[in-house]
């Protein structure tokens with residue numbers, strides 16, 4: 001059986017430029033898998049069902065929760081978001097590492113289930129920069145932008161509980177993505193994850 005992969009949680013307020021950075025991380029590390037979450041939020045322009053998210057209504061989401069099919073889930077700004085359990089387990093058991101792009105409550109649930117999960121908080125440099133990015137995206141109403149900024153402050157308050165913090169500075173997407181890849185590579189080399197390689201010397 002393959003050595004199971006480990007989970008990498010990436011959190012960071014929306015409008016922090018997380019989507020762009022994570023696309024680059026995927027290109028730099030094609031061997032790592034990215035979990036597709038389920039959500040009750042309506043799709044944004046250009047988003048596809050099964051690619052960015054599995055889009056579903058509240059009844060379908062609540063049924064999945066009742067059937068214990070979510071690894072973790074939360075309600076964020078009025079919508080449900082959750083990680084489907086089956087796919088995540090299949091990927092980990094195949095030996096691949098898996099990135100979960102989830103918010104802080106999801107991270108807390110994951111850390112309880114998988115204490116060896118690696119958590120990274122991707123932070124925008126300032127709250128003002130975040131406001132500009134959210135407004136510039138033009139996909140949210142002013143009210144939603146304010147809601148997301150308030151939520152961002154709550155999330156950043158919890159940043160000290162993460163294993164790593166990476167600041168996503170303007171025009172530094174490349175460096176930021178590289179930094180995340182370096183963290184994942186270093187974590188793969190942790191002695192506690194290399195026990196098979198060590199034990200192979202003694203059989």
Ligand code: 5GP
Nearest residue numbers: 014037073074076081082083101102103106
């Ligand atoms: P957005 O609506 O901008 O795509 O996502 C809003 C927030 O929900 C982001 O912080 C994102 O990381 C988080 N999120 C996305 N999928 C999940 C999930 O499966 N579980 C949890 N807990 N949060 C999620």
